[in-house]
Amino acid sequence: MVDMKEIDHYQKLLNKIPGIINTRIIVDDNGNLTEVHVLSDLSRGPKQIVRDIQSALIASYNLSVDHKIISVAQVGGSNIGMRDFRLNIDSVQIFSRQGMVEARVLLKKDHRVYEGVSSGGNSAQGRLRVVAEAALRAVHQFTNKDFQFVLSDVVRISLADRNAIAVSILHFTGQGEEYLSGSAFVHNDESVTVVKATLNAINRRLPTCCEDSTDL
Secondary structure, three states: OOOHHHHHHHHHHHOOOOOEEEEEEEEOOOOOEEEEEEEEOOOOOHHHHHHHHHHHHHHHHOOOOOHHHEEEEEOOOOOOOOOOOOOEEEEEEEEEEOOEEEEEEEEEEOOEEEEEEEEEEOOHHHHHHHHHHHHHHHHHHHHOOOOOEEEEEEEEEEEOOEEEEEEEEEEEEOOEEEEEEEEEEOOOOHHHHHHHHHHHHHHHHHHHHHOOOOOO
16 A cells, blocks of 8 residues: 555655656555656666666665566657766776786776776786776676676777777677777876777777666
8 A cells, every 4th residue: 555645755756866857656546556657868777767766665665666567768869867887997007026917907987986907927918908807807897797898809009100009899798799899099008098998999888788787
């Protein structure tokens, strides 16, 4: 049974959830909650929104809602409430000893930091791969999914007479696999450039990758 006097409070609560534009809750004559209609933007996946609705209602009002009665309609063409999934570089650290190199990459999103660490042979090419792999491990910590992105190659290239880094990454999805590429010009720190090129390749795929993540 739903307290009819609380319906407005429920809707106001749900309207505060990121991505939701408006909600309407419908109950039957016996006070049973039968439908939850949601209008949202395209910043978040429907599954994320449904989970947030269930969590918000159970946490605030001890009201359990079956996901089957929640319908989400999404509209585009508006930047209101749009969520940016892009990761940014917090720091890149390199440690070398006895022919080995270790990279520690910290990526940030809002106020949270995600860490990736990798190690390998301390060669010119090996350093590039170690940094790129550390960056991908930080990404996997963000998406809460391991081995979603696998480094294929990372190389130094020349573009417009400037030094640059290019990476190729294999992306595994429910529909199969695809190759992604990214690049960035070298300014001061080549290791930072590797991370920038890696993010350039995968950032545009993060909204889809994060849709089923329970960590966000």
